[in-house]
Amino acid sequence: MSYEQNKITVSGETRQWTIDTAFLRSKVPWVREAPDRLDREILAMSEPGFDGLLLVFSDADGTYARLCPYCGDIIVPCQSDARCVSCHQTPDLRYHTDRIGFAGSVATQVGQLDDFGDTEGRPFLESLIQRTLDLPDGDRLKSWYHSYFLTRDNRIWFVPQLVAIFPDAWPEGSPDVYLRSTYFDLLAIPHAGIFDTSGTHCRILEKVPGNQDLLAQILLDQVVPRFAIDLMMADLGAQDLLDDVLITLENELGIQDRQKILDSVYRKGKTGAYDPFTRLYRQFTSRT
Numbered sequence: 519m520s521y522e523q524n525k526i527t528v529s530g531e532t533r534q535w536t537i538d539t540a541f542l543r544s545k546v547p548w549v550r551e552a553p554d555r556l557d558r559e560i561l562a563m564s565e566p567g568f569d570g571l572l573l574v575f576s577d578a579d580g581t582y583a584r585l586c587p588y589c590g591d592i593i594v595p596c597q598s599d600a601r602c603v604s605c606h607q608t609p610d611l612r613y614h615t616d617r618i619g620f621a622g623s624v625a626t627q628v629g630q631l632d633d634f635g636d637t638e639g640r641p642f643l644e645s646l647i648q649r650t651l652d653l654p655d656g657d658r659l660k661s662w663y664h665s666y667f668l669t670r671d672n673r674i675w676f677v678p679q680l681v682a683i684f685p686d687a688w689p690e691g692s693p694d695v696y697l698r699s700t701y702f703d704l705l706a707i708p709h710a711g712i713f714d715t716s717g718t719h720c721r722i723l724e725k726v727p728g729n730q731d732l733l734a735q736i737l738l739d740q741v742v743p744r745f746a747i748d749l750m751m752a753d754l755g756a757q758d759l760l761d762d763v764l765i766t767l768e769n770e771l772g773i774q775d776r777q778k779i780l781d782s783v784y785r786k787g788k789t790g791a792y793d794p795f796t797r798l799y800r801q802f803t804s805r806t
C-alpha cells in the first residue's frame with residue numbers, strides 16, 4: 519500500500535509525499551515486528567474526522583516533532599530516509615532514540631455559517647469571536663485563535679492540534695497523547711484531566727498497561743469524549759456559569775475540593791461527577 523500525505527511547507531508551498539513504510543520497518547522495532555499493524559494504524563488515521571501526519575518525534579522530551587535544523591520544517595519518513603518535508607535534507611537523527619507518531623487533530627463541529635455568512639455557534643465560539651472582532655487581520659492573537667478552527671461546507675470545526683506518539687513496545691502500553699498547554703488558555707478552562715505537564719504540552723491520556731486498540735480507536739474512545747467535556751466547560755465559562763455549576767456539584771457530591779471535582783468529571787464512566795456535571799450543564803445553559 520502507498521500512503522500519500524501533504525502539507526503546506528514553511529515557505530508556503532503544498533508538498534506531497536508517500537510514507538515510506540519500508541524505511542520505517544528498517545528503523546522502528548515495533549514496525550519491524552508487526553508491519554501490518556503500521557498499515558492498519560495509517561489506514562484508521564485516514565478516516566474522516568482525523569487529520570494527521572506521520573512524523574518522527576524526539577525521544578528526549580517526547581512531545582516535539584523533530585524539526586529540520588536547516589529550515590525548521592517537519593521531518594517525515596519518505597524516500598528511504600527521515601527527510602525534511604520542505605528542503606528534503608536528511609538531518610542526522612539518532613534513529614534509535616527517535617519515535618514515530620501522528621501530529622494532527624480530531625474535529626468536533628461547534629458551529630455553522632448562516633445564509634448571510636454569519637457564525638452561529640456554541641457559546642464559547644461566540645465569545646471567542648467577540649474577543650477577536652476588534653483585532654486587526656494579521657494580529658498574532660487572532661491568527662492563534664483561528665488556528666484552532668476550520669470552516670468546511672459552511673460548518674465550523676474545532677480542530678485543536680494534538681500529538682500522539684507510539685511507545686517503543688507498541689501495541690503494548692498507551693500512546694503518549696499531548697495537547698499544547700495554550701489549549702486551556704484558548705478555551706479559558708481549568709487544567710484538569712491531565713496526567714503530566716512538560717513545559718509547553720500536557721499529557722491527556724493516562725498510561726495504562728495492556729492496550730491493543732488502534733491509535734485512532736483510542737482517540738475516538740478517550741480523547742473525543744474529553745474534548746466534549748472541555749467544550750462544555752468552555753461554554754459554561756463563556757456564560758459566567760462555570761463557577762456556579764462547580765459549586766453546585768461540590769455541594770451535591772459533598773466534596774469541597776475543586777480539583778477533585780474536576781478530575782472526577784474527567785474520569786468519565788468510572789465514578790463520580792461526570793453524569794451530574796452534564797445534567798447541570800443542560801440545566802444551567804437552558805436557562806440562559
Ligand SMILES: [Zn+2]
Binds near residue numbers: 586605
Ligand atoms: Zn528543511
